[in-house]
Amino acid sequence: MSRKDPQGPSKGVSSTVLPANKLVVDGVSKWFRTPRTTVHALDNISIEVSAGEVICIVGPSGCGKSTLLDIIAGLTKPDTGRVLADGELVIEPGRQRLMVFQEPSLFPWLDVFGNVMFGLNLCPELTRAERVETAHRFIALIGLENFEHAHVHELSGGMKQRVALARALAPDPQVLLMDEPFGALDAMTREHLYDDVQRIWHDSGKTIVFVTHNMREAACLGDRVLLMSSSPGRIVQAFDIPLSRPRSIYDAELVGYAARIADALRGRTGGGVPE
Amino acid sequence: MRRFIAASIFFLGLLTLWQAGAESGRWSPVLFPSPWSVGAYLWDALLDGTLLEAIWVTLKRLLVGYTVGAMIGLPLGLLASSSQTLEDTLGALALGLQTLPSVCWVPLALLWFGQTEGAMLFVVVMGTVWSVIIATDHGARTIPPIYARAARTMGSRGLHLWTMVMLPASLPFLVSGMKQGWAFAWRSLMAAEIFVTILTGFGLGQLLHYGRELNAMDQVIGAMAVIVLIGLLADRVLFSPWERFMHRRWGTNIG
Ligand SMILES: Nc1ncnc2c1ncn2[C@@H]1O[C@H](COP(=O)(O)OP(=O)(O)O)[C@@H](O)[C@H]1O
Ligand SMILES: [Mg+2]
Numbered sequence: 272m273s274r275k276d277p278q279g280p281s282k283g284v285s286s287t288v289l290p291a292n293k294l295v296v297d298g299v300s301k302w303f304r305t306p307r308t309t310v311h312a313l314d315n316i317s318i319e320v321s322a323g324e325v326i327c328i329v330g331p332s333g334c335g336k337s338t339l340l341d342i343i344a345g346l347t348k349p350d351t352g353r354v355l356a357d358g359e360l361v362i363e364p365g366r367q368r369l370m371v372f373q374e375p376s377l378f379p380w381l382d383v384f385g386n387v388m389f390g391l392n393l394c395p396e397l398t399r400a401e402r403v404e405t406a407h408r409f410i411a412l413i414g415l416e417n418f419e420h421a422h423v424h425e426l427s428g429g430m431k432q433r434v435a436l437a438r439a440l441a442p443d444p445q446v447l448l449m450d451e452p453f454g455a456l457d458a459m460t461r462e463h464l465y466d467d468v469q470r471i472w473h474d475s476g477k478t479i480v481f482v483t484h485n486m487r488e489a490a491c492l493g494d495r496v497l498l499m500s501s502s503p504g505r506i507v508q509a510f511d512i513p514l515s516r517p518r519s520i521y522d523a524e525l526v527g528y529a530a531r532i533a534d535a536l537r538g539r540t541g542g543g544v545p546e
Numbered sequence: 547m548r549r550f551i552a553a554s555i556f557f558l559g560l561l562t563l564w565q566a567g568a569e570s571g572r573w574s575p576v577l578f579p580s581p582w583s584v585g586a587y588l589w590d591a592l593l594d595g596t597l598l599e600a601i602w603v604t605l606k607r608l609l610v611g612y613t614v615g616a617m618i619g620l621p622l623g624l625l626a627s628s629s630q631t632l633e634d635t636l637g638a639l640a641l642g643l644q645t646l647p648s649v650c651w652v653p654l655a656l657l658w659f660g661q662t663e664g665a666m667l668f669v670v671v672m673g674t675v676w677s678v679i680i681a682t683d684h685g686a687r688t689i690p691p692i693y694a695r696a697a698r699t700m701g702s703r704g705l706h707l708w709t710m711v712m713l714p715a716s717l718p719f720l721v722s723g724m725k726q727g728w729a730f731a732w733r734s735l736m737a738a739e740i741f742v743t744i745l746t747g748f749g750l751g752q753l754l755h756y757g758r759e760l761n762a763m764d765q766v767i768g769a770m771a772v773i774v775l776i777g778l779l780a781d782r783v784l785f786s787p788w789e790r791f792m793h794r795r796w797g798t799n800i801g
Binding site: 372 | 692696698699700702710711
């Protein structure tokens with residue numbers, strides 16, 4: 272698959288934002304109004320992500336991480352602020368920003384192959400043969416070539432998340448949004464997936480926003496880790512993780528970074544570390 | 547195979563009991579015919595064509611009524627699920643009228659339409675439509691929103707979203723709604739045929755009705771047996787394939 276030039280092409284209006292910023296979140300706030308209360312979910316969030324960068328967002332449960340990803344994806348509208356992708360205002364979901372969701376999102380009426388084909392079928396620039404070939408290639412990439420025609424309910428939790436990853440990667444999005452994709456998996460499966468994910472990312476060079484509530488996961492996967500606090504959701508601190516890749520979750524330096532993030536969070540919340 | 551043997555023994559036992567009861571002479575054979583005489587009646591009716599004719603007339607009415615009922619009920623059910631106001635009005639109406647046994651529509655139908663096919667159709671549609679609305683409405687509310695969200699990020703919109711995501715996602719409740727509608731249509735039609743004794747077509751319900759008029763108990767029981775058989779068969783032919791498909795795909799027994 273041909274990698275798109277990270278500098279463009281930005282279709283449409285030229286903008287004042289530097290093109291090197293693949294993704295710009297600019298002063299985004301969000302309130303949820305229910306009949307009983309109003310939740311201030313996000314407060315003036317600003318993030319800049321450059322092309323090919325991996326950003327991890329960590330924070331306690333309920334601090335607004337999913338809401339932020341939804342807004343970046345274009346599934347939810349912010350109350351204030353805006354999101355720019357390639358300098359263009361995000362007003363609706365688009366296949367340049369694909370998402371791996373927190374909850375199971377594979378279509379049960381399709382098998383593994385059908386699920387991976389779903390996004391490819393919406394790529395008018397590909398021929399039928401190219402779509403099929405791409406689907407096979409991504410299913411092989413996640414190591415499920417023997418499960419192409421398995422139904423969703425026949426897969427383990429880890430396999431489902433791999434398929435969700437392949438489904439999001441196959442249409443070659445420029446930005447990948449991942450919302451606690453491994454949150455529901457056991458530690459062993461998760462660690463195995465870190466290796467896979469780092470290998471796939473390295474090969475594809477995608478811009479990635481990865482949400483987690485696990486400090487070590489964040490330190491392992493991110494070039495940069497943003498720490499969020501809750502009520503209202505704010506970005507309180509940023510950490511650069513200048514470690515070489517591939518990284519091991521047991522690497523002493525990496526654990527050191529994770530501890531520093533955890534300390535920062537503890538300082539904010541005064542409680543234990545959510546894990 | 548074991549299950550088949552158990553079922554065969556059970557039903558043969560029932561038949562034997564029935565035969566023994568008829569032979570005991572305790573009850574008049576007019577009121578308690580033997581399985582043989584019921585069988586003989588069915589065989590004769592099959593040969594002279596009355597049975598096939600009645601089945602054909604009944605199925606035709608059933609299919610027309612059911613199709614009309616489902617075609618009204620499905621969109622109304624989707625509509626009811628789409629807004630709270632419609633749920634509180636249309637949904638409440640459907641819930642109320644669904645509790646009305648379909649035979650209660652017969653007097654109204656007779657006054658409005660007289661002894662016509664229209665009356666029959668009306669009763670079947672009324673018996674079907676409310677339960678289809680309720681099942682569809684309920685099902686549409688329980689489609690996980692995540693499917694549409696995931697599809698939209700991949701660029702699915704409008705017609706593609708409806709046909710490739712919403713429709714298959716709603717298959718489990720559509721099938722259960724249609725199945726429920728079928729059961730109600732079948733019951734309503736039998737009620738209608740027994741009470742609406744028109745001569746434009748002689749259905750199974752009318753066979754039952756005239757069996758009573760003529761004191762022909764073998765005809766009454768024979769017609770009942772055929773009605774049971776058709777109900778079972780319809781379930782097998784119309785709904786089982788869908789339910790098997792969903793069981794394979796979803797991995798659970800929904801619907
Ligand atoms: N659709 C919604 N309606 C009302 N409140 C919501 C909605 N979505 C999220 N929230 C609230 O916004 C806050 C942030 O939620 P979320 O983004 O899911 O957090 P996280 O993903 O970090 O766990 C929570 O307090 C949650 O209750
Ligand atoms: Mg979340």
